[in-house]
Amino acid sequence: MRALDIPNERSSHRHPTPRMGGLGVVAAFVILLPLLWVMLLPDATNWVFATRFAIALLSYVVIAAVGLVDDLRRIGALPKYLGQFVASLIALWGGVIFNQMKIPYTGICTRALSWERF
Numbered sequence: 700m701r702a703l704d705i706p707n708e709r710s711s712h713r714h715p716t717p718r719m720g721g722l723g724v725v726a727a728f729v730i731l732l733p734l735l736w737v738m739l740l741p742d743a744t745n746w747v748f749a750t751r752f753a754i755a756l757l758s759y760v761v762i763a764a765v766g767l768v769d770d771l772r773r774i775g776a777l778p779k780y781l782g783q784f785v786a787s788l789i790a791l792w793g794g795v796i797f798n799q800m801k802i803p804y805t806g807i808c809t810r811a812l813s814w815e816r817f
Contacts, residue, residue: 718770725763729756754793761786 703715736752765782768774801808 719767721763721766725760729760732756751793751795755790755795757793758786758790758795761789 704710704712704718705715706712733752733756762783765774765779765786768782769779799808
């Protein structure tokens with residue numbers, strides 16, 4: 700397994716850097732988020748929300764899988780963009796829509812879709 704990224708002329712680092720550092724983050728996210736959702740959210744029995752949550756999680760896993768394949772095989776930009784596009788289509792198909800973004804602990808909320816005002 701190619702666990703180290705050896706720098707070249709296009710690299711932003713000068714020393715060999717470990718790859719696949721995101722695997723731990725992905726594993727924690729995929730395991731803990733559903734557990735927290737079931738334990739803490741009052742909507743845990745809402746099947747529409749549950750379906751959208753599962754589809755959003757699936758989209759996240761697709762993005763993580765594309766990153767893992769890139770770490771292992773160094774795929775080009777086009778396959779990465781196609782993987783992101785597929786993940787976006789999965790989310791849209793499942794009705795996952797983010798229409799606002801909240802900055803935690805600030806009370807600031809921005810609208811993500813500027814065309815919804817029309």
